[in-house]
Amino acid sequence: MPVTPMNNRKLIWSEGKVVPVVSIxxxxxxxxxxxxxxxxxxxEYDKAKRSSITLSKVELISNTWSQKxxxxxxxxxVTKEIWDTTVNKKVTSKRxxxxxxxxxFYETIYGFVFGTxxxxxxxxxxxxxxxxxxxxxxxxxxxxTIPILAIAPMIxxxxxxxxxxxxxxxxxxxxxxxxxxVVVGMVKGLKSPDQLEIDQMKTWSASKFQVLHKLRAPRSxxxxxxxxxxxxxxxxxxxxxxxxxxxxxxxxxxxxxSGSTFGNTLHIWSGLFSAAILAGTLIAIIGVIQKIVxxxxxLEM
Amino acid sequence: xxxxxxxxFWILAWLVNIWISHxxxxxxxxxxxxxxxxxxxxxxxxxxxxxxxxxxxxxxPPSAIYVKFMSSIPILWEDFVQTAIKGALSGYLIGCVAxxxxxxxxxxxxxxxxxxxxxxxxxxxMPIIGIAPILVMWYGYGWQSKAAVxxxxxxxxILVNTVQGLKMSDQxxxxxxxxxxxxxxxxxxxxxxxxxxxxxxxxxxxxxxxALIGAIVAEFFGSPIRGMGFRISTEAPRFxxxxxxxxxxxxAMAGSLFYGGVVLLEKWITFWHPSQRGKT
Amino acid sequence: MTQSNVISVSxxxxxxETNDGPVHALRNVNLEINKGxxxxxxxxxxxxxxxxxxxxxxxxxxxxxxxxxNGVSPREARESRSYGYVFQAAGLYPWRTIAANVKLPLEIMxxxxxxxxxxxxxxxxxxxxxxxxxxxxxxxxxGMQQRVSIARALAxxxxxLFMDEPFGALDEIVRDHLNEQLLKLWDSTNxxxxxxxxxxxxxxxxSTKIVVMSxxxxxxxxxxxxxxxSERPLEIRDSKEFIEISQxxxxxxRAGHTDE
Numbered sequence: 001m002p003v004t005p006m007n008n009r010k011l012i013w014s015e016g017k018v019v020p021v022v023s024i025x026x027x028x029x030x031x032x033x034x035x036x037x038x039x040x041x042x043x044e045y046d047k048a049k050r051s052s053i054t055l056s057k058v059e060l061i062s063n064t065w066s067q068k069x070x071x072x073x074x075x076x077x078v079t080k081e082i083w084d085t086t087v088n089k090k091v092t093s094k095r096x097x098x099x100x101x102x103x104x105f106y107e108t109i110y111g112f113v114f115g116t117x118x119x120x121x122x123x124x125x126x127x128x129x130x131x132x133x134x135x136x137x138x139x140x141x142x143x144x145t146i147p148i149l150a151i152a153p154m155i156x157x158x159x160x161x162x163x164x165x166x167x168x169x170x171x172x173x174x175x176x177x178x179x180x181x182v183v184v185g186m187v188k189g190l191k192s193p194d195q196l197e198i199d200q201m202k203t204w205s206a207s208k209f210q211v212l213h214k215l216r217a218p219r220s221x222x223x224x225x226x227x228x229x230x231x232x233x234x235x236x237x238x239x240x241x242x243x244x245x246x247x248x249x250x251x252x253x254x255x256x257x258s259g260s261t262f263g264n265t266l267h268i269w270s271g272l273f274s275a276a277i278l279a280g281t282l283i284a285i286i287g288v289i290q291k292i293v294x295x296x297x298x299l300e301m
Numbered sequence: 302x303x304x305x306x307x308x309x310f311w312i313l314a315w316l317v318n319i320w321i322s323h324x325x326x327x328x329x330x331x332x333x334x335x336x337x338x339x340x341x342x343x344x345x346x347x348x349x350x351x352x353x354x355x356x357x358x359x360x361x362p363p364s365a366i367y368v369k370f371m372s373s374i375p376i377l378w379e380d381f382v383q384t385a386i387k388g389a390l391s392g393y394l395i396g397c398v399a400x401x402x403x404x405x406x407x408x409x410x411x412x413x414x415x416x417x418x419x420x421x422x423x424x425x426x427m428p429i430i431g432i433a434p435i436l437v438m439w440y441g442y443g444w445q446s447k448a449a450v451x452x453x454x455x456x457x458x459i460l461v462n463t464v465q466g467l468k469m470s471d472q473x474x475x476x477x478x479x480x481x482x483x484x485x486x487x488x489x490x491x492x493x494x495x496x497x498x499x500x501x502x503x504x505x506x507x508x509x510x511x512a513l514i515g516a517i518v519a520e521f522f523g524s525p526i527r528g529m530g531f532r533i534s535t536e537a538p539r540f541x542x543x544x545x546x547x548x549x550x551x552x553a554m555a556g557s558l559f560y561g562g563v564v565l566l567e568k569w570i571t572f573w574h575p576s577q578r579g580k581t
Numbered sequence: 582m583t584q585s586n587v588i589s590v591s592x593x594x595x596x597x598e599t600n601d602g603p604v605h606a607l608r609n610v611n612l613e614i615n616k617g618x619x620x621x622x623x624x625x626x627x628x629x630x631x632x633x634x635x636x637x638x639x640x641x642x643x644x645x646x647x648x649x650x651n652g653v654s655p656r657e658a659r660e661s662r663s664y665g666y667v668f669q670a671a672g673l674y675p676w677r678t679i680a681a682n683v684k685l686p687l688e689i690m691x692x693x694x695x696x697x698x699x700x701x702x703x704x705x706x707x708x709x710x711x712x713x714x715x716x717x718x719x720x721x722x723x724g725m726q727q728r729v730s731i732a733r734a735l736a737x738x739x740x741x742l743f744m745d746e747p748f749g750a751l752d753e754i755v756r757d758h759l760n761e762q763l764l765k766l767w768d769s770t771n772x773x774x775x776x777x778x779x780x781x782x783x784x785x786x787x788s789t790k791i792v793v794m795s796x797x798x799x800x801x802x803x804x805x806x807x808x809x810x811s812e813r814p815l816e817i818r819d820s821k822e823f824i825e826i827s828q829x830x831x832x833x834x835r836a837g838h839t840d841e
Contacts, residue, residue: 016415017415017416017419019416020412020413020414020415020416020417021415021416021419021420022416023416024413024416024417024420025416025420039439071438071439129322130322130323131315131318131319131321131322131334133322134318134321134322134331134334134335135315135318135334135335135337135338136335136338137335138335139335139338139339142557144510144560145509145510145553145556145557145559145560145561146510146549146552146553146556146557147510147513147514147517147552147553147556149430149514149517149518150513150514150517150518150529150530150533150549150552151533151545151549153521153533153534153537154533154537154542154545154549157537157538157540158358158359158360158542159359161356161358161359161540162356162359196668196669196670196672197672199640199666199668200666200668200672201689202639202640202659203638203640203659203664203665203666204662204685204686204689204690205659205660205661205662205689205690206689207689210689214685214688214689215674218674218676229426233426233427233428236428237428237430240428240430240431241430241518241521244521245534245537245538252431253431256431256434257434257522259434260434260437260438260522260523265435265438268434268435268438269435271431272428272431272432272435275427275428275431276427276428276431279426279427279428280423280426280427283426296676297675297676298675298676298717298718298719299675299676
């Protein structure tokens with residue numbers, strides 16, 4: 001039995017990633033089509049029984065793949081729906097996925113930017129002030145165990161009745177959710193220089209600000225980008241869930257909810273896929289920036 | 302008056318915390334700052350709501366929440382069992398077991414690992430919560446659909462962490478196993494699983510929160526007349542925010558308990574790891 | 582030539598409290614170091630030689646005794662940047678070029694940009710690494726990285742150089758070469774150097790004064806004034822005088838050992 005040389009980890013990783021990924025995706029797509037038939041068949045059979053028709057295998061398959069309200073839409077159905085609602089609709093129309101996508105995007109970005117800035121500030125406070133660290137850090141860690149996302153709808157409702165509506169309350173939720181991974185990651189990152197590097201700075205009698213800006217900040221870069229990715233993902237989920245109670249605001253979460261309420265499964269799936277594409281794109285952008293910055297700093301981790 | 306009392310308490314508490322931060326490290330003393338901080342926040346919250354006549358539909362005072370909590374324990378318990386135990390816990394266990402099995406298979410078959418890991422990483426970052434309406438549609442309103450949502454949500458992070466952990470054993474240790482002519486199974490059981498444990502627990506800890514969130518949010522999409530998510534989504538539009546906050550308190554306690562449980566398990570199993578021995 | 586006390590240690594004590602009871606890292610240490618001395622501290626692990634160096638550099642605080650560096654307390658000496666410190670590992674920042682790494686203390690201490698450029702060039706010349714300014718640390722070997730670390734310690738005006746086993750991680754051949762270079766450096770800059778090592782030949786080769794220490798508690802067993810000439814090619818290690826001094830060091834180490 002061939003033993004994979006695990007010390008050639010890098011070799012295994014860098015070459016031949018495309019083929020396995022593509023083949024697994026293909027495999028998933030095939031299985032998906034299969035499940036479409038299985039899950040959509042009952043409805044087909046019902047319909048056929050009511051019109052006293054018997055379906056051939058081929059008819060069954062092609063019918064289950066083109067239902068109007070399928071239990072499991074096929075990939076091509078979802079793609080067509082996305083295409084229809086993005087390219088073929090005006091961006092300002094409420095039927096356009098781009099319209100909803102943009103709403104969610106803005107909520108996410110505003111929340112993310114503010115959450116990150118706040119997170120960095122608090123992290124610096126925690127690293128430099130022991131009183132802050134001792135009082136606040138346990139709460140930050142504990143809050144990660146609390147399903148804060150569950151309150152999102154309530155915050156939107158509460159702020160709504162106080163007169164704040166629209167993008168703002170949802171952006172606040174996103175900010176709150178992206179804040180935590182950033183604080184935790186940056187505290188780790190700012191504390192990451194080893195004792196030797198700290199001692200070096202001491203022998204040069206460097207000021208606290210000099211140590212922060214010349215040593216701690218560069219050393220925290222890898223942690224920073226990792227937390228940015230987590231923060232972005234959290235922010236997006238926060239935006240989507242925050243849209244749920246809004247009842248009319250818009251956005252991908254709202255779209256999925258209305259799809260669920262009115263039984264329009266294609267809306268649900270296209271909304272979900274769009275959210276995934278949005279998340280993937282935003283995180284990929286951070287990833288590219290990460291690669292460039294870390295490469296320039298010779299800090300690939 | 303009340304407000305100023307709260308502010309003064311906050312300042313005093315902060316001064317005490319500063320004093321404590323200058324003392325020598327002590328387990329006992331280190332409990333005070335977070336507790337004092339939390340208490341002063343609650344104090345300020347209560348006084349602000351009372352002093353500025355904040356409407357209870359925006360933010361109820363802690364005292365009202367406490368009263369509501371105490372008087373609704375049967376309902377809260379029922380919700381807890383529905384969401385946290387039936388939905389979150391079962392989904393968590395299913396997702397974990399599934400993720401372990403797939404990780405072991407992926408470990409044996411390198412092709413699968415190479416293909417699955419990038420996809421897994423991608424999906425772990427996705428708003429998987431969006432799957433909730435779909436699963437509710439398939440599995441109905443009962444706790445089963447919530448468990449399904451949770452299982453899917455925890456599957457990918459645990460898969461990614463486990464696969465990474467299984468790769469983590471040192472070359473030296475693996476070479477030693479090879480000199481003993483140990484089989485794949487023996488190497489796995491005696492070396493690689495133990496080395497993977499810290500990573501696996503990393504994933505397990507993150508997923509405790511994900512599980513609870515998944516169960517609660519999934520209930521927003523449809524639920525029988527109980528469950529934490531159900532309660533929040535019905536009480537919030539009625540502006541019975543004290544009940545909502547009471548539910549959130551339950552969720553907070555459930556989340557902390559769940560997380561704490563996994564941490565204890567981690568301490569027991571990975572007692573040998575530097576992070577558990579107190580060497581940060 | 583007037584001998585001035587650059588470093589003076591009197592009744593130095595450093596005790597750590599640990600879970601297993603107090604550890605006497607240093608006890609009753611007395612020492613005088615003169616300007617221009619090259620002093621080596623040698624002893625087995627746990628004898629306190631690194632701790633002593635760190636006390637002089639104000640990186641650790643003593644629990645008793647008086648220490649003066651350049652006539653003032655170690656803290657004041659550190660705050661007025663009176664010494665350069667070379668650690669066991671080079672500790673270069675991977676995100677800075679070699680030149681930028683050498684500039685780091687100069688930036689912190691507020692030298693002008695022109696001064697910075699001049700000094701960087703000067704010290705890189707001194708350690709024979711001119712031409713490597715734009716390279717990154719990971720492009721250099723371990724020995725070269727350590728030379729950069731030494732250059733960095735020489736870049737600003739400090740009369741004293743503290744070195745904590747700087748060549749410990751390097752192989753013997755590189756080490757010999759660096760020992761020679763260090764002596765040349767010391768000769769041309771006339772700094773006072775305190776050097777920690779656990780290699781007997783290295784200590785004897787480099788120093789004008791050898792301080793032999795032993796552990797539990799950390800203390801000085803012997804202080805040997807070396808009578809070797811200041812011109813020291815590597816071959817001097819085979820000379821009679823060298824071997825005599827080495828013997829004396831060895832005896833001191835053995836004596837400290839059998840005391841336990």
